[in-house]
Amino acid sequence: GQQLYEVAYRITGRRDDADDVVQDLFMGLPEALRSYRGTGTLGAWLRALARRTALLRLRSEKRRGHWHRRAARDRPVREPPPPVDERMAIQWALDRMPDDWRAVFILKEVEGHTHVEIANALGITPGASALRLHRARRFLRDRLKGKV
């Protein structure tokens, strides 16, 4: 459960969204297991399921017009400076990153997927995946000057 929660939390960036994703996973797992063909480990299959569920949640929030989170992050307000600690600073910046960029960044850096695999998962082109990754890194670099 904790591993699946980590996947959901890193992709959605919010505890309440991650809670909902994990809850949905446990509720739908008995039926979803029928599609497990035995290729690869069950753990990898579950992580892939958690990833898709988290990504779908992000997309459904976007469709429902939940732009307030992104708008809040893009608002040019005087926000507090990043923490001094390197890890906390990166987490601070990830929390403020647009969802689309963060999803690609996490799938590439943490989950280790290629741009082709990310493109398939998100329904975008590999080029768009690479562009979002570039923007995510630039976002982190601009906000973490001197912290990393």
Place this chain on the structure above:
Amino acid sequence: MSRFADGELDEPEHQRVTKHLARCPRCRDEVTLIRRLGDVTRDLATPRVSPAVLDDALARRWAGDRVLLPPSDPGAAQPSSRQFLSPLAALIVFLVATFLVSVGVLWASRPESAHAPPDAPPRAVEPVGTLGSSPAALRLAPAALPDPDDAHHPPPSRLRAS
């Protein structure tokens, strides 16, 4: 630099960038930063999942709630591309069906031949259902319009009314 840091360059490009990095400290710092961001992100701690999450899930399932999860096979679904293709495919099907129905209506409404039996009532085609109906769903109905070839022999109902 991003692709170099990710090891995505082919050999000639990789060598060219490596030579460039040897004399460009700014690009070297960029590559170092990219790799450091990935390393630290992978080590970031995540919150612990609350036991209440699982308890709630079990309680809801016991109560009969069900959730349909997305297929985990990467080849099974490409959500956005399918979201784009489904309306397009539906539009194409709609246009083809409309065309076929229109052709069917025009074909059935063509003037009768000279060899049609005199007592045979003119036929009109009445489409049934929506425009998405197949031609097989079309059925024949008694005509409500007078036969255009029968201008000198008005329908019996008009003779009776006069």
